[in-house]
Amino acid sequence: MLLALPILLPLLTAIVLHLLPQRSRLLRLVAFAGSLLVLGTAASIFARVQQTGILVLQVGSWPAPFGITLVADLFSALMIAMVSVIGVAVTGSSFAGVDPRREALGYHSLIQVVLMGVAGAFLTGDIFNLYVWFEVLLIGSFVLMSLHRTRAQLRAAFTYVGLNLLASAFLLTAIGLLYGQAGTLNLADLARAWPERRTPGLDAALSMLFLTAFGIKAGLFPLFFWLPASYHTPPAAVGALLAGLLTKVGVYAMIRVFTLLFPDPGASVYRVLLVLSAITMVLGLIGALAQRDFRRVLSFNLVGHIGFTTIGLALWSPAALGGSILYVLHHMLVISTLFLVSGLFLRQRRTTDLNALGGLYRSQPAVACLALIPLFSLAGVPPLSGFVAKVGVITPMLGGGQYLLAAVALCVSLLTVLSMARLWEEAFWKPAPVASSASALHSRLALPILAPIVFLVGLTLALTVFAGPVSTVTMRAAGQLLDRNTYIRAILGEEVPRAAR
Amino acid sequence: MELLLAVVAGVLYAAGLYLMLRRRLAQLIIGLSLLSNGSNILILSAAGVTRAKPPLITEGLPLEQFADPVPQSLILTAIVIGFGVLAFALVLAHRVHQSTGSDDIDTIGPDRA
Numbered sequence: 149m150l151l152a153l154p155i156l157l158p159l160l161t162a163i164v165l166h167l168l169p170q171r172s173r174l175l176r177l178v179a180f181a182g183s184l185l186v187l188g189t190a191a192s193i194f195a196r197v198q199q200t201g202i203l204v205l206q207v208g209s210w211p212a213p214f215g216i217t218l219v220a221d222l223f224s225a226l227m228i229a230m231v232s233v234i235g236v237a238v239t240g241s242s243f244a245g246v247d248p249r250r251e252a253l254g255y256h257s258l259i260q261v262v263l264m265g266v267a268g269a270f271l272t273g274d275i276f277n278l279y280v281w282f283e284v285l286l287i288g289s290f291v292l293m294s295l296h297r298t299r300a301q302l303r304a305a306f307t308y309v310g311l312n313l314l315a316s317a318f319l320l321t322a323i324g325l326l327y328g329q330a331g332t333l334n335l336a337d338l339a340r341a342w343p344e345r346r347t348p349g350l351d352a353a354l355s356m357l358f359l360t361a362f363g364i365k366a367g368l369f370p371l372f373f374w375l376p377a378s379y380h381t382p383p384a385a386v387g388a389l390l391a392g393l394l395t396k397v398g399v400y401a402m403i404r405v406f407t408l409l410f411p412d413p414g415a416s417v418y419r420v421l422l423v424l425s426a427i428t429m430v431l432g433l434i435g436a437l438a439q440r441d442f443r444r445v446l447s448f449n450l451v452g453h454i455g456f457t458t459i460g461l462a463l464w465s466p467a468a469l470g471g472s473i474l475y476v477l478h479h480m481l482v483i484s485t486l487f488l489v490s491g492l493f494l495r496q497r498r499t500t501d502l503n504a505l506g507g508l509y510r511s512q513p514a515v516a517c518l519a520l521i522p523l524f525s526l527a528g529v530p531p532l533s534g535f536v537a538k539v540g541v542i543t544p545m546l547g548g549g550q551y552l553l554a555a556v557a558l559c560v561s562l563l564t565v566l567s568m569a570r571l572w573e574e575a576f577w578k579p580a581p582v583a584s585s586a587s588a589l590h591s592r593l594a595l596p597i598l599a600p601i602v603f604l605v606g607l608t609l610a611l612t613v614f615a616g617p618v619s620t621v622t623m624r625a626a627g628q629l630l631d632r633n634t635y636i637r638a639i640l641g642e643e644v645p646r647a648a649r
Numbered sequence: 650m651e652l653l654l655a656v657v658a659g660v661l662y663a664a665g666l667y668l669m670l671r672r673r674l675a676q677l678i679i680g681l682s683l684l685s686n687g688s689n690i691l692i693l694s695a696a697g698v699t700r701a702k703p704p705l706i707t708e709g710l711p712l713e714q715f716a717d718p719v720p721q722s723l724i725l726t727a728i729v730i731g732f733g734v735l736a737f738a739l740v741l742a743h744r745v746h747q748s749t750g751s752d753d754i755d756t757i758g759p760d761r762a
Contacts, residue, residue: 327692
């Protein structure tokens with residue numbers, strides 16, 4: 149029952165939000181309370197998984213290969229915990245004020261729907277159910293993106309909708325072909341039956357279809373163009389939600405499906421993934437350096453750093469995968485924080501164009517220093533969490549003799565430092581442009597808009613201080629991912645008949 | 650029959666992808682719906698086409714006399730989801746048309762740089 153709560157609670161909250169009288173203060177409180185409850189359940193799921201190993205819930209008590217299974221291993225539990233943290237920060241940031249038109253159109257319940265879809269995707273143990281959760285969170289995010297009707301936002305929404313639906317069609321195709329051959333949809337059952345079939349041609353075709361579908365969602369190299377084209381238009385809180393969660397769902401699904409279905413590290417798909425990850429890192433950061441808008445720089449950085457999170461899967465070693473999982477967690481936290489920081493500029497200056505920003509350090513040094521922490525953490529400046537995560541990804545490369553790859557990753561880190569330093573210099577340090585009025589410069593930033601940022605920055609610092617224990621956990625999560633038999637046994641039990649065909 | 654379905658699915662994929670590469674929003678939406686129908690037919694044919702067999706199992710009869718009910722339920726789910734998404738895309742396209750008077754993706758306006 150515990151496992152269903154991260155899905156059920158946001159659903160209930162969304163329904164309650166629709167039924168309540170539409171007074172914004174009440175709605176914000178209910179949404180925030182719902183998110184806090186999810187955080188509580190996520191923490192208890194994590195504690196249980198730490199103690200007893202993989203948790204399994206057979207929905208409706210249907211036995212495993214036939215019904216839908218919800219599974220939480222350490223990787224899922226970590227991701228659920230991070231989702232609930234970002235959910236709390238995003239719903240909390242609505243106390244600082246939401247555009248009343250958006251609020252009237254169901255802003256709060258849509259955020260809950262996205263949170264529900266993400267939690268479902270992280271918990272499901274059924275590949276078709278994974279597709280359904282993808283659609284749930286996509287629909288929620290589609291509507292969140294297109295609640296406004298400025299031209300830039302409509303255009304961004306269409307790019308986003310079109311490419312994500314294409315990805316869904318690819319995913320559905322892959323699932324259909326897989327079912328046609330394997331006759332089962334349960335991931336554990338597939339993991340047991342599929343790799344033994346030894347059909348190299350179909351294996352290659354299917355793995356490429358999955359790579360394309362998840363690659364579009366994660367924002368990998370040839371498929372990432374929808375992301376920087378769309379993430380800079382919605383309000384800051386929505387940007388934080390989508391940037392923090394959606395690409396990571398793609399990365400999660402890729403890691404989960406590939407470790408279970410394609411356990412041959414020599415498969416050509418992993419070489420393709422390795423090259424694509426490296427190109428993604430380089431191109432993302434070069435793109436970031438060319439941009440002149442705070443949120444566009446962040447979007448390109450988001451793309452670039454996705455490369456770090458998929459490279460662990462491509463290298464296929466416990467250490468590299470553990471490093472990548474740590475990187476996913478760190479990146480979710482930091483990129484959401486930075487999108488919330490962009491909300492400060494929207495509030496004060498009504499723009500995130502770097503040409504119109506500046507002077508914030510002079511008027512509010514504390515806020516500028518606060519923003520410095522996530523910026524430098526993303527860049528990987530020691531001793532912040534980004535440094536720990538980068539060490540976790542790059543050390544296995546050196547150990548495995550992938551010197552060229554390590555050099556690329558280090559150069560990309562250097563470019564990130566450059567990009568982040570420039571961002572801080574332009575947005576906070578340089579004198580304010582003449583055009584901005586004095587009143588806008590000196591308006592204080594209220595506590596509600598700062599509180600979620602302080603909360604997330606505090607967690608980033610916690611991730612820095614407790615880097616040792618956290619990386620031990622991510623290493624164990626990687627070990628669980630690579631040890632397919634434990635996963636299969638946890639879900640199917642010792643003695644289960646093979647699926648019907 | 651399977652060959653015919655395979656050809657139909659292939660044609661639908663090709664037509665759908667071709668239409669998605671065009672600049673007009675209406676063509677993009679038609680392309681999307683062709684693509685999702687193509688994948689539905691693909692699921693049907695990949696899972697094995699059976700002729701006039703019921704999916705409900707009667708006790709005592711060999712399993713070969715019954716059709717696999719799972720592909721149908723998958724397709725049904727996919728149709729429902731595809732329908733919802735298609736409706737949303739149509740509304741979005743309608744709003745684009747209302748605010749710009751055109752359904753050419755390039756005339757929606759330049760991206761803010």
